[in-house]
Amino acid sequence: xxxxxxxxxxxxxxxxxxxxxxxxxxxxxxxxxxxxxxxxxxxxxxxxxxxxxxxxxxxxxxxxxxxxxxxxxxxxxxxxxxxxxxxxxxxxxxxxxxxxxxxxxxxxxxxxxxxxxxxxxxxxxxx
Amino acid sequence: xxxxxxxxxxxxxxxxxxxxxxxxxxxxxxxxxxxxxxxxxxxxxxxxxxxxxxxxxxxxxxxxxxxxxxxxxxxxxxxxxxxxxxxxxxxxxxxxxxxxxxxxxxxxxxxxxxxxxxxxxxxxxxx
DNA sequence: TCCTAATATAAGTTGCAACTTATATTAGGA
DNA sequence: TCCTAATATAAGTTGCAACTTATATTAGGA
Numbered sequence: 001x002x003x004x005x006x007x008x009x010x011x012x013x014x015x016x017x018x019x020x021x022x023x024x025x026x027x028x029x030x031x032x033x034x035x036x037x038x039x040x041x042x043x044x045x046x047x048x049x050x051x052x053x054x055x056x057x058x059x060x061x062x063x064x065x066x067x068x069x070x071x072x073x074x075x076x077x078x079x080x081x082x083x084x085x086x087x088x089x090x091x092x093x094x095x096x097x098x099x100x101x102x103x104x105x106x107x108x109x110x111x112x113x114x115x116x117x118x119x120x121x122x123x124x125x126x127x
Numbered sequence: 128x129x130x131x132x133x134x135x136x137x138x139x140x141x142x143x144x145x146x147x148x149x150x151x152x153x154x155x156x157x158x159x160x161x162x163x164x165x166x167x168x169x170x171x172x173x174x175x176x177x178x179x180x181x182x183x184x185x186x187x188x189x190x191x192x193x194x195x196x197x198x199x200x201x202x203x204x205x206x207x208x209x210x211x212x213x214x215x216x217x218x219x220x221x222x223x224x225x226x227x228x229x230x231x232x233x234x235x236x237x238x239x240x241x242x243x244x245x246x247x248x249x250x251x252x253x254x
Numbered sequence: 255t256c257c258t259a260a261t262a263t264a265a266g267t268t269g270c271a272a273c274t275t276a277t278a279t280t281a282g283g284a
Numbered sequence: 285t286c287c288t289a290a291t292a293t294a295a296g297t298t299g300c301a302a303c304t305t306a307t308a309t310t311a312g313g314a
Contacts, residue, residue, distance in 0.1 A: 003139060010137025011302085012130060015210075022214050028261060045303055047262055052301095066260045066311045077214050080207070083142075087149055087204050138272085155291060172273055174292055179271095193281045193290045256314090263308070271300090278293070284286090 005079045008056035013039055014049050018072060021059060025071040132206045135183035140166055141176050145199060148186060154194040 008014055013035060020026060020034055032046035050070060053059040058076035062069045135141055140162060147153060147161055159173035177197060180186040185203035189196045 006136055006139075006142065007301095009133055012133075013302090015133065019213065029259090032261090041302085042304065043261075044263080044305080048302075051262080063311095068261065072214060074214065077211060081211060084204060084207060084211075086146065087199060087201065134271095140272090156289090159291090168272085169274065170291080171275080171293080175272075178292080190281095195291065258311105258313085260311090261309080264306080265304100266306105267302105267304075269300105269302090270298105272298090274295100274297075276294080276296105279291080281288105281290085283288085 004052075004056040005058065005076055006083075008052050008058055008076075009080065011049070011052075013041065013045075014053055014058075017049060017053060017070075018058060021070055021072045025062075025069050027064070027067040027069050029067070031070060131179075131183040132185065132203050133210075135179050135185055135203075136207065138176070138179075140168065140172075141180055141185075144176060144180060144197075145185060148197055148199045152189075152196050152198040154191070154196050156194065158197060 016035070016038065017031060020031060026034075028047065028050060029043075031050065032043045035041050035046045035049075036043075050059065050061075053076075054061060056076055057079070058073055060071045060073045062071075143162070143165065144158060147158060153161075155174065155177060156170075158177065159170045162168050162173045162176075163170075177186065177188075180197075180203075181188060183203055184206070185200055187198045187200045189198075
């Protein structure tokens with residue numbers, strides 16, 4: 001089952017869905033439209049991606065009339081978190097690793113956002 | 128590039144490699160032998176998986192004579208960590224989510240290990 | 255009851271990732 | 285220099301995941 005989670009996260013379209021849902025719940029139609037605009041894929045394709053996410057426990061669904069309202073399921077992401085936790089080094093000094101390997105990328109992203117205040121290291125700090 | 132990381136983690140063989148390397152550095156031959164035993168795949172297949180992990184920044188290599196010694200690269204895992212950090216809910220109450228959805232699985236694993244002391248929530252706690 | 259809207263499922267196609275076998279590369283030892 | 289060990293790369297095959305179009309399902313409104 002943790003396997004399903006990783007398979008699900010392996011697809012960029014599905015990661016995009018999760019990012020979208022992280023902004024708030026969305027009916028399937030809105031998700032499908034967003035994916036059509038960004039990736040040029042059809043409604044059935046979107047529906048199939050949602051199924052994979054559902055079966056991996058990464059999203060929740062709720063019927064609302066004829067609509068299906070999707071949301072992020074934190075439990076699925078926690079499975080990934082658990083797996084990563086085996087690799088003690090990655091968290092012992094997360095910022096060290098980030099500074100070394102991602103400093104450039106992060107700076108670029110920060111500039112792209114319009115020099116918003118740095119929001120690194122929230123919970124996972126204080127290790 | 129973060130994309131490459133997720134693609135790399137999407138394969139169970141490669142996740143196994145990382146788990147193996149997490150126990151300590153290993154030459155390619157030892158890795159290949161372990162994968163042959165567990166998955167029945169050939170030496171070239173192992174070498175190709177190592178290449179994917181290398182290009183994703185998830186492992187490091189070091190030449191030692193004619194051997195190539197591999198190890199976990201924490202930086203790559205940090206990329207995953209960074210992506211997960213967007214999903215605030217998943218970490219705000221990680222244990223809640225785990226308790227709800229994974230309690231059974233964890234108990235089983237604990238028993239399988241021989242009732243070793245519970246090692247949950249090390250760094251990522253105290254959020 | 256019929257129509258439409260919203261979504262999921264069925265069935266078929268196709269590109270590519272994960273494998274294979276064969277071979278190139280590199281280093282060390284006799 | 286030649287042989288072997290250790291590993292990577294080349295080239296080819298193949299199963300499957302991600303798509304497609306067509307259609308079923310479900311709920312609500314006229």
